[in-house]
Amino acid sequence: MTARNAALETIQRELTAIARRARATAAQMHPELSLVAYTILAHIEEQQGCRATDLAAHYLLDKSTVSRQVAALERLGLIERRVDPSDHRVQVLHLAPHGNEILTTARASRRETFEERLAAWDQGDLTRFADDLVRYNADAASHP
Template sequence: MNGVTERDGGHARDEALETIRWELTALARRARAVAGRSHPELSLVAYSLLSHLSETGGCRAVDLADYFLLDKSTVSRQVAALERLGLVERHADPARGRGQRLVPTEAGSALLEDAVRRRHAAIIERLQDWSDDDLARFAEYLVRYNAAE
């Protein structure tokens, strides 16, 4: 049973879905603000690309476009901004001949480490009053939500 009765005609479900939409929008706005605080010239997209490059050890721009479902021109502009800021650099990709891998610079890695530390502290503070069971359920729901296609 999902809390929806025939009597309410699915109204409770509609309200829950609207609350979820609103809260996800607020979460996205907060993520954009965090990216902006990490570096004033860094958009959320650029921050996400830099983060992915760090997690994967680097990749090609086309791989970023495929992973994030972005247009290649968007990735190109964001990568150019990251390069101008000294956060990303290009390296020859021995597996691809003429291809180039994008990798975070030392400054890019430091920026990400600082952002992760601050995000972690903010999450701990925000959830400090939650029970272990609530945290486990929330984590499970987030994994489930993000795994859905």
């Protein structure tokens, strides 16, 4: 076993553990918000409005899945749909006021968790780790 292979195995194993933990704690993020729902809200806010098709493409989900998630979020009053005036097939999704509140609360709660977890990391460690994660995800996106 070379040092390179050892590192690759470790990375593989630890990333799997991260994925597993994300699933296990998904429901606990916010009483009213699943991980997918949170992700969708965050994406809508970040993009300042987007289409269901965009969400499906970005998160590698079937459009029917996104359609149902969006419908649920609308029923909860967290998002609004606005038909695109220039293309009536398209519905542009925006955050409703309540969605904005929930997202803010959930984000703060998440940040608090991360701050506790990473309290012992100094600024250099954090920045380096963040950079590595960005680099890894970019590589993963181009080698699916």
